[in-house]
Amino acid sequence: MTHLFPNYKRESIDLVKGFGNYVEDQTGKEYLDFTSGIGVNSLGHQHPKLIQALEKQMHLIWHTSNLYSSKLQEDVAKKLANNKNYLAFFCNSGTEANEAAIKLARKATGRSKIISFQQSFHGRTYGALSATGQEALHEGFAPILPDFQYVPYNEIEPLKEIVDQDTAAVMLELIQGEGGVQPADVSWVQQVAALCKEQGALLVVDEIQTGIGRTGNLYAYEGYGIEPDIFTLAKALGNGFPVGAMLGKKELKDAFGPGSHGTTFGGNKLALRVAVAVLDIINSPDFLNKVKQKGDYALKSLGSLKDSSDKVVDVRGQGLMIGVQLKDQDTLNATVANLQKKGLLVLKAGNNTLRLLPPLTIEQDELEKGIGMIKVELLGK
Incomplete structure (x- = not known):
């Protein structure tokens, strides 16, 4: 039983x-x-270094709410920005990071359309599920959220046909993991980035599986000659301790003011103490x-x-x-x-x-x- x-x-x-x-x-x-x-x-x-980091924090304090300042969050955010122009929002998982990315994209642009790709996977909560281009995963959960559209991966012409002034964001994985380990073509990704810029849409890169060193770069996007407007992280960031993050360009900060988004456990001190140790090891x-x-x-x-x-x-x-x-x-x-x-x-x-x-x-x-x-x-x- x-x-x-x-x-x-x-x-x-x-x-x-x-x-x-x-x-x-x-x-x-x-x-x-x-x-x-x-x-x-x-x-x-x-x-051993992760165990040491976690044990040290366990004897200090486990959790505080986001009503208070957190030097630890600032430290991890700086490490994740990696000398680039990004701000961080912390959460607990990949699907939560993608939910935050969707909300930020819509609020920052004032637009609603989100375009993603066939056979993509972005999570199973409703916003992330709606961004996931797999009908089999939508089955039984209709209606999914409106204004999500899907086009073929690694093809620019179908995307050109639907990106317009109503598009808040184009959301993609640089390697489709659940979709069969399908890497994106460099030239295609650069065309997608240029198209987003031309139409005033944001480029959102889901680095849940590819980020934190998996491809041999800290982030997979570094190998594509682009800087996304927003990117998301989870999985390896805590090496098993639940933690996620959404990073967005600093010019998007006014869209995520007080009360716009939040989480009880996001930025938890145990999780972020482990994340510090993970990043110190991997990002070399x-x-x-x-x-x-x-x-x-x-x-x-x-x-x-x-x-x-x-x-x-x-x-x-x-x-x-x-x-x-x-x-x-x-x-x-x-x-x-x-x-x-x-x-x-x-x-x-x-x-x-x-x-x-x-x-x-x-x-x-x-x-x-x-x-x-x-x-x-x-x-x-």
């Missing part, structure tokens, strides 16, 4: 312990973790270069499967966000199940894509071990 709603399709294993880049289930079986809790535990499990040239190097190795090594395995259609991604597109959903399901039995945890994306999100701290020998297991499985040996 369960006391939980069946809204998740759960595996029978219960992960009760984590250490480094491995996890352990209720039976004591160990798994190499290529999921990072869906892109959350980017510094692995039980990182040496760390990010190593992510790029490991990502390049993984993409090259897995890329050979396109020629050697009849199960593999494509391999794509950036940094340590990698998708291996398989020939069909049955192959994907069998691959994920078989790898789990052998001690490697991986993810699904879209209908047929094996998604790999190992901790950014993954050691080279662990990366080679995991990729080797995937190759054996997909080569049928």
Whole structure:
């Protein structure tokens, strides 16, 4: 008997312990973790500097409301701005960050239309769900919010046809994670940014999964030669401690005055103390270069499967966000199940894509071990 709603399709294993880049289930079986809790535990499990930061804050104060000033919030906001012209709003999750982005875009522009992309994913609360371009996720929840429209990803002409003076924002992921690990073309993103500027619409970049070092840059947008008007963060920002953030250009500040938006727990001191430690570790040239190097190795090594395995259609991604597109959903399901039995945890994306999100701290020998297991499985040996 369960006391939980069946809204998740759960595996029978219960992960009760984590250490480094491995996890352990209720039976004591160990798994190499290529999921990072869906892109959350980017510094692995039980990182000593994160434990130290959390323990220190636990003995000071856990929570204060946003009625009072917070030096800690200011410190994290400055780190997230990363020497650019951004202000931060703190919340608790990715969907909340995207809700804040939608509200800010509409209020700052005085417009209502939000354009996003087919197969996008921005969250499951009503505003974020309405921005998500997947009809299957809307099913049963109609009517979704008005004035949301969807166009094909990586195509500029359909977007040009609907961006106009009523458009508050264009909202996109630079790599569609849930949609199958689909990277955006650089030239397309730059055209989208130019089109937004031309029409007075805001460019909102959802960095929930791509941000905080996942692609080898602190933010994925840094690799596209753009600066979004608004971008959103969560997942890896707290390495498992719930925290999210919405960042917007300083010129948007008057749209988010007192009473315009808020949250009880946003900017919680425990969460932000961990975020400080996360950012201090990840936002360094040496760390990010190593992510790029490991990502390049993984993409090259897995890329050979396109020629050697009849199960593999494509391999794509950036940094340590990698998708291996398989020939069909049955192959994907069998691959994920078989790898789990052998001690490697991986993810699904879209209908047929094996998604790999190992901790950014993954050691080279662990990366080679995991990729080797995937190759054996997909080569049928």
